[in-house]
Amino acid sequence: MKLSYNEATAKGCSDLLTDLELCEKAGFDYIEIRLDMLEEYLREHTVGELAKFFKTSRLKPHAMNALYLYPEFLSDSDDAEKQRELMNEFLFGCEVSKAIGSHYFIIVPPLQRDPLGGPFIGDKEKTFADCVRILSKLSDIAEYYDINLCFELVGFNRSSVRSISEADRIIRAVNRKNVGFVFDSYNIYLNGRLNDFSQLQAVEPDKIFAVHLISGLEVPDEEMGQDKRCFCDRGVVDIDNFLGNLKKTGYQGMVSVETFNPDYWKQAPQQVIHEAFQTLEKKLLENKCI
Template identity: 55%
Template sequence: MKTSYNEACARDCSTLEQDLSLCEKAGFDYIEIRLDMLRGWLKDHTVDQLKEFFETHRLKPHAINAVYLRQGMLPDEMPDWNDPAMQDFKLACDVGSTIGSSYVIIVPPLDPSGVFTGDTAAAEKECVRILKKLAVFARPFGMKLCFELVGLRKSCVRSIEAADRIVRAVDEDNVGFVFDSYNIYLNDHCNDFSAIKTVQPEKIFAVHLMSADDVPDSEMGQDKRCFSGSGVVDTDKFLKTLKICGYTGMVSVETFRPEYWSKTPEWVIENAYSTTYTALKKNQCLE
């Protein structure tokens, strides 16, 4: 497996320009570029300059994060490019195909009320419909869609099994998974990752690795993520399960922790790398 850095880790204390330099220096193999930080880059730089960086450095781009689905989007055959989600998707495909990034993260609909109370089967069917359309739009760019289950109660796709049903129903070779250790854990404190063994292994396009604080259910959220090596998520079991499945791709550290954002990007990226590398080495996952 290969080490990767997700820009969420230092989102509020860094820039894409800084992240590129520091990730190269730290030793990361890949970087996942956030769309908001990409837009920041484009204020003073060009896509061709970003392409040139990756052509002349060891660090390479992986997935671009993230496009958030919503119920009812893409109602017509032709996409509405004034739709913010489709603008995100188009930017990810345009830039990704230019710089050598072949993946875009796709997040299922999240209920703004904080709790999804709708018909789960209908929501899954809606995800299938939207992903099928996005797969067609992505194909000319050579982009693959990494569908990410989110274990929070506001999500309509909370489990590995649900995500698997959707990906199988879509049945497109450019639609697969990104499995995130904490998003799996968020679904009823799940530290059983065995369901990953039942999915099509070739559909695992990306992996996000992190642990989290031990807090009451009412306080659980993405801001509780922390680097591997501490916390309540069984990252060892997660990595061992992926290894059994034959996964050899990227493993990207992704946190949204305000405590980290208050530090320097140097501190964040050095610690992100050392903890991720240590976790992979401990579980004999490094190539």
């Protein structure tokens, strides 16, 4: 397996240029680029400069992060301006990906994004139909750019797709070569504190395009969320169980560190990225994944 870094990990204390330099120095194989940090980078730099960096660096781009869907997207009832805004975001990511040699795009199912707004309100069958429709249409566009779409379930109750089985049903229905999964250990755990990851073995193994290896802090259920993510050598997620089941699928691709923990953002990016690499490498070595 290959070691990857997701820019959310030091988002509050770093930028893309810094992340590129530090990830190269740390020894990461891949970096996942955040769209907002890419836009900030392009205020003073060019896509050509970014492409040149990757052409001469051992560090390579993996997935663009991320496109957040909403239920009506690309439907007859979609709001034209809202659709245009999200589609422009997607096309922007695809255009840059094509220029720099990235071939993956993280796609997040509809969420109720306000942490204080309560659970996602929606019917599972409608969610299934919405996600199949959207992924199918995005697949056609992504194919032109040689992009694979990585569908990411999120386990908390503000998400419309919370389990591996729900995500698997959607991916099988879409049935496109360039539509698969990104599996995030903490996002799976969020669904009822799930620490049995055996369901990973039920999906089509060649549909696993990316993996995020993350644990989380021990907090009450009502406080669980993305800001409680932590490095994989600590916390409440059974990382060994996750990696054991992942290995049984035959997966040999990238494994990425993605936290949104504001405590990490108070540190120097050098410290955050160094620790991200060290903890990821140690856990992968312990489980004979590298």
